[in-house]
Amino acid sequence: MPHSAATGALAVEGLVKAFGGAPVLDGVRLAVPSGKVVALLGPSGCGKTTLLRCIAGLERPDAGEVRLAGRLLCGPGELVPPERRRIGMVFQDGALFPHLSVAGNVAYGLRREQRRNGRVEEALALVDLAGFGERAPASLSGGQQQRVALARALVTHPTALLLDEPFSNLDTLLRVQIRAEVQRLLADLGVTAVFVTHDQEEAFVVGDEVAVMLGGRIVQQTTPAELYRAPASRAVAGFLGDANLLPGVAASGLADTPLGRVPLRGDLHGDVDVLLRPEQLRVVAGLQATVDAVEYYGHDAVYLTRLPDGAAVRVRVLDAPEFRPGDRVDLDYVGGPTVGYPRANR
Numbered sequence: 001m002p003h004s005a006a007t008g009a010l011a012v013e014g015l016v017k018a019f020g021g022a023p024v025l026d027g028v029r030l031a032v033p034s035g036k037v038v039a040l041l042g043p044s045g046c047g048k049t050t051l052l053r054c055i056a057g058l059e060r061p062d063a064g065e066v067r068l069a070g071r072l073l074c075g076p077g078e079l080v081p082p083e084r085r086r087i088g089m090v091f092q093d094g095a096l097f098p099h100l101s102v103a104g105n106v107a108y109g110l111r112r113e114q115r116r117n118g119r120v121e122e123a124l125a126l127v128d129l130a131g132f133g134e135r136a137p138a139s140l141s142g143g144q145q146q147r148v149a150l151a152r153a154l155v156t157h158p159t160a161l162l163l164d165e166p167f168s169n170l171d172t173l174l175r176v177q178i179r180a181e182v183q184r185l186l187a188d189l190g191v192t193a194v195f196v197t198h199d200q201e202e203a204f205v206v207g208d209e210v211a212v213m214l215g216g217r218i219v220q221q222t223t224p225a226e227l228y229r230a231p232a233s234r235a236v237a238g239f240l241g242d243a244n245l246l247p248g249v250a251a252s253g254l255a256d257t258p259l260g261r262v263p264l265r266g267d268l269h270g271d272v273d274v275l276l277r278p279e280q281l282r283v284v285a286g287l288q289a290t291v292d293a294v295e296y297y298g299h300d301a302v303y304l305t306r307l308p309d310g311a312a313v314r315v316r317v318l319d320a321p322e323f324r325p326g327d328r329v330d331l332d333y334v335g336g337p338t339v340g341y342p343r344a345n346r
Contacts, residue, residue, distance in 0.1 A: 008034050008068055008069020008070065008071075008159055008160070008192060009031070009032060009033055009034045009068075009069065009070075009192065010030075010031075010032035010055070010066075010067070010068050010160050010192055010194065011030075011031055011032075011065075011066070011067045011068075012028055012029060012030040012031075012051070012054075012055065012064070012065070012066050013029055013064055013065045013066075013067075014027050014028070014029065014063060014064040014065065015027070015028040015029075015030075015051065015054055015061050015063070015064035015065075015066070016028075016061060016062045016063040016064055017047075017050055017054060017059060017061045017062055018062060023216055024047045024050045024216055025047050025050055025051055025054070025061065025064075025216050026047075026215065026216035026217050027064070027217065028047070028051055028064070028213075028216070028217060028218055029218055030051070030194075030211055030218055030221070031221070032160070032192055032193070032194055033192075033208075033209075034069075034192055035190040035191070035192055036192065036193075036208040036209065037183075037186050037187075037191075037192075037193045037194075037195055037206060037207050037208050037209075038193070038194055038195070038207055038208065038209045038210070038211050038221070039195045039196075039197060039202070039203035039204075039206050039207025039209070039210045039211070040052075040194055040195065040196045040197070040203075040211050040213055041197055041198070041199075041200060041203040041207075041210050041211065041212050041213065042198065042212060042213035042214055042239075043198055043214070043239070044198060046213045046214055046215060046216065047213060047215075047216040048164075048196045048198075048213055049164055049196065051213070052089070052162050052164050052194065052196055054066065054074070055073075055087065055160075055162060055194065056082055056085065056087050056089050056162055057073065057074070057079075057080065057081060057082035057085050057087070058082060060074070060079060061074060068085065068086070068087070068159055068160055068192075069159055073085050086156075086158050086159040086160070087158055087159065087160050087161070087162060088152075088153030088154060088156060088158035088160070088161045088162070089153060089161075089162045089163075089164070090146070090149045090150050090153050090161070090162070090163045090164065090166045091149065091164050091166070092164050092165045092166060092168055092169065093169060095149065096137040096145055096148060096149060096152075097137070098136070098137055098138060100137075101133060101134055101135065101136060102124070102129065102132050102133050102134070102135045102136075102137065102140070102148050103120050103124070103133030103134065105137065105148055105149075105152055106120045106123055106124060106133075106148060106151045106152045106155050107119075107120045107155070108152060109152065109155065109156050110155060110156065119155050120133065120155060121133065122155075123151040123152070123154050123155040124148075124151050126151065126154060126185065127147040127148070127150050127151045127154075127185070128147065128181075129144065129147055129148065129151065132144070132148075141174075142169060142170050142171075142174065143170060143174045143177070143178050146166055146167065146170070146178060147178075149166070150163075150166070150182065150185075154189075154191075158191075159192065160191070160192040160193065160194070161186070161191050161192070161193040161194075162193070162194050162196075163182075163193065163194070163195045163196065164196045165196050165197055165198070166182075166195075167179055167202070168197075175202075179202055179205060179206055180205070182206065183205060183206045186206075195207060200239075200240055200241055203224070204224040204228070207224060208223070209221055209222060209223055209224075210222070210223070210224050210227050212227070212236050212239065212240075214235055214236070214239065219232060219233065219235070219236055220232040220233075220236050227240065228240060228241070228277075229338075229339075230265060230339045231243075231275065231339065233341065234273065234341050237275050237339075237341075241277075242277065242278045242302075242314050242316070243275055243277065244275070244276040244277070244278065244281075244313050244314060245273045245274065245275060245276075245341075246258055246259065246273065246274050246276060246311065246313070247271070247272075247273060247274075247343070248262065248271075248272050248273070248274045248340065249270065249271060249272070250264055250268035250269055250270060250271075250272045250274075250340055251269055253267070253337075255268070255272055255274050255340055257274050257276075257333075258307055258309070258311065259276070259281070259288075259313075259331050259332065259333050260332065260333060262274055262276070262333050262338060263336065263337040263338070264337055264338065264339070264340050265337045265338065265339050266339070266340075268340050268342065270342065270343075271342070271343040272340035272341060272342055272343060273340060273341045273343055274338060274339075274340045275338050275339050275340070275341075276313075276333060276335070276338065277316075277335065277338075278302060278314040278315050278316035279316040279318075279335075280333060280334060280335030280338070281313070281315045281316075281331050281332065281333060281334065281335075282315075282331070282332045282333075282334045283303055283305070283315045283317065283322075283323065283329050283330070283331055284329060284330050284332070285323075285327075285328070285329060285330070286328060286329050286330025287328050287330065288307070288308075288328075288329065288330040288331055289305040289306060289307050289308075289313065289328070289329050289330070289331055290305060290306050290326070290327070290328055290329075291303055291304070291305050291323050291324065291325050291326065291327045291328075291329060292304045292305060292306050292312075292325060293325055294321045294323070294324065294325060296320070296321055299318070300316055300317060300318050300319075301316070301317050301319065301320065301321040302314055302315065302316050302317075303315040303316075303317070303321070303323060303329075305329060305331065313331060315331060
């Protein structure tokens with residue numbers, strides 16, 4: 001397999017950007033280890049695309065630094081133009097030129113002498129489009145067009161790659177297929193990459209690490225498993241899939257909750273809100289809660305239950321639903337140590 005250019009770590013420090021006085025990036029810090037993929041996860045409007053454009057050189061930040069492989073790309077007294085940053089970018093819609101062939105699109109960023117040394121064919125083969133060079137972009141499927149966009153970004157052998165929600169315009173089945181292919185390709189090439197998405201599942205599949213962005217800041221960056229197990233705040237916990245937050249009293253590594261005693265990570269004492277993921281709960285016949293509704297997805301089911309104090313609790317089971325709305329049930333915590341958030345800091 002063709003090898004990408006030498007990769008290097010990407011570091012963003014204290015990046016600030018405002019438009020018309022409205023802050024979009026608020027002192028962003030982001031670290032992408034050399035040869036790794038960091039998925040940048042956040043809701044629409046949190047600043048993800050602006051951050052990517054500042055890294056690429058398409059926007060000039062108001063303050064802060066961007067370094068790639070130790071080289072200062074922007075900072076006090078320095079602003080390297082986009083074409084000299086050795087950064088490839090894949091946009092949401094592919095941004096292909098309709099009047100150029102597939103090969104013409106891929107070759108667009110190459111110098112004339114580079115277009116004759118087999119680089120275009122190499123890049124197309126890399127994304128499983130060998131032999132498609134003479135085709136028009138309009139004759140390709142949405143997934144194939146995104147592969148062309150990826151080939152165009154890789155053909156220059158970039159030091160880092162930025163992908164801005166590249167699969168959002170694809171239907172669900174194709175999106176799952178293409179993201180798996182891209183994840184394998186990036187891993188095989190060892191490309192330093194930032195992958196922007198608002199989809200948690202996509203971030204967890206593609207990213208070696210996930211950086212959660214809320215309100216113009218990176219609020220947590222770690223591995224997908226650690227992020228899901230131990231969100232740094234209530235806001236992160238609520239953003240990452242289903243999260244039951246139940247009141248409890250913590251002492252000696254345990255919390256007493258309405259569902260019984262729950263083991264905790266960390267040394268917490270006093271009033272806390274305890275994170276209980278739906279799949280960490282077991283539901284059995286009993287009197288503790290009432291089933292309000294049932295969501296059946298085929299591969300699993302979710303019970304929407306309610307405790308006597310009115311608190312809603314979601315429970316996920318990997319089976320067909322056994323209970324119906326109106327049934328009385330007991331809920332047991334069957335997971336490992338989980339996180340709690342001191343209620344005094346709320």
